[in-house]
Amino acid sequence: MSLRRFDLPLRQSAASRFLPWTIGGLLYLAVVALAVAAIADEALRLYGLRAELVTVSLPSAPDARRGEQDVAQAVEILRETPGVTSVALVPPEELEALVEPWLDDFKRGTDLPLPTLIDVIVDPRSPPDLAALQERLAEVVEGATVGVEALSRDRAERLAAFFRAWGSGAGIVALLGTLALVGLITWVSLRMNTDSVELLRSMGAPDRYVARQFERHALVSSAQGGLIGCVVALLTVMGLLYSSRRMQVADAVELQISPLDWVLLACVPVVAALLITAVARVTALWGLARTP
C-alpha cells in the first residue's frame, strides 16, 4: 500500500492540507521550549558543581579582641548552619596577596583595615539559604556579607530553575496541543468524508482499514511537518546558543546543551509522529464505532 495514495480524499480538505504546516509550527515551539528546559537544566547542573565555595566577609573590627570575637561568633553560626560542610579562615597573608595588585606600595607600612574572609564549603545537594545566612551573620557581626558572587549565583539558579520548569511545561503543552489538533482534524475529516467512508464500508472495508487511512495521512503529515519544524527549531536553538556565547549572556556558566539532550531533542519529531499516528487511529476507530 503506497504511502502517497489514499483511498479517502483526505488531502483535499483545507484542514487536512494545512495539517503538516500546523504540526510543523507546533513541533517547532515544542522543540524550542524543550531546548530552553535542557539549557536551563544543564546550567543548573553546572551551577551545582560550582556552588560549593562561598566567601563570607566580616568588616574590620575597631580592635583585635573584638575582631577575634566576631570571627568566633561567625564561625560558630556557619558551623551550625545545615548545608555547610566546612568553614576555614582565609589567612592574612593570602588576603594581602589578594589585594596587593591593587594597593601595591600604598599598602606597605600602613595599617589599612582589611576585612576578614571566611571560605565556606556548602553541600551542593542541599545548599543553605544564603540570603537568610547573611541576615543571621549581620545580626551578630554588623556589616557581615555572604560572597556577592554566591548570592547572584543563587538568583541565577532560581532563574534557571524557572526556565527549566517553564520550558518543560511549554514543550509538553505544545506536544499535547499537537495531539489534540490531530484528533480534532481526524474527527472533522471523518465527518466531512461520511459518504466516502460509507463507500469503503459498503465494499467490506473493516474499521481498521478505514482507520489506517487516517493514520497514514497523519503519519505523512507529521513526518513532513515534524521534520521541517524540528530542523528549523534545532537551527534556532543553535543560533541562540551561539549568540548567547558571543554576547556573554550568562557570566557564571556557559549556556549549552548536553550531547544526550541534543539526541533527545532530535527524537521529538519521531516520538511526536508515533503519538500523532496513534491519536489519529484511536480517534478514527472511536468515530467509526459510532456508525452502524
Place this chain on the structure above:
Amino acid sequence: MLRLEHVALRYGEGPEVLRNVNLTLQRGEFVFVTGPSGAGKTSLLRMLALLHMPAAGRLIVFNEDVAQLSRDRLAAIRRRIGMVFQDVRLLEHLSTFDNVALPLRINGGQGEQIGSVVAEMLGWLGLGDVVHARPSALSMGQRQLVSVARAVITRPNLLLADEPTSNMDGKLARRLMHLFTQLCKLGTTVLLSTHSEDLIERYPRPILHLAEGRLRGPTPAPSTLAAAD
C-alpha cells in the same frame, strides 16, 4: 441466501421508512424493485448492503442473522455484496482504474493480479481509453459504468443496483443488463431498483413493488414480452 422477516427500518428517531418487509431470495435470482420516489427502494437496498441495521425483525444474509454479528464479520459479509449507488459515488481524487480496483485492494488483492482483472473489466465495458482519467473527465454514462464495474469486479454473491441505468442511453443500458444477467447465471443474486418501464418490459423478471415502505411481491415477470438478452 437472503431472508427478511417482518423487517422495519427507521433513521434515528424518525418514522419507519420500511414496514413489515418479508422477502426470501435464492442464489442466482434476479428481481426488479420498483415503486414511486420516496417509497423506500434506496433504503431497502442500503439495508441489504448492511449500511443500516433493521429497527425490527430479522435480516438474514448468507444464512447469518446480521443482528448477531460483530463489526468485523459484517465487513466480511459486505465483501460478498456489490453495491451500485444511485449517486454513483466515485472517489474524485482517484483514477478510473483505482476506483474500480478499490474493492480488490480492500479484499487484499495484489498489484499485478488487480491490474489484469481491472483492465479486462474496463476494456469489456468500453472504458479502456479512460483508465487513467479522473471521474471529473468522464461523461455521466461513463461514471455510472465505472460505478457498476467497481460493484461487480469482485464477482459478488449479491448485487444491489440502485437505478444503474438512469443516465445511460439504450445501447449502454442493454450492455449493462447483459452483464447483470451473465453474473446472475454465474450465481449472483441481483436486486435492481428502477423506474424504467422499458427495462422491466424488455427483461422479464420478478418484480418487488414498494409503496410507502411496504413491499408487495415478488410478482411474476411480465409474460407478454420476450427477454432481450
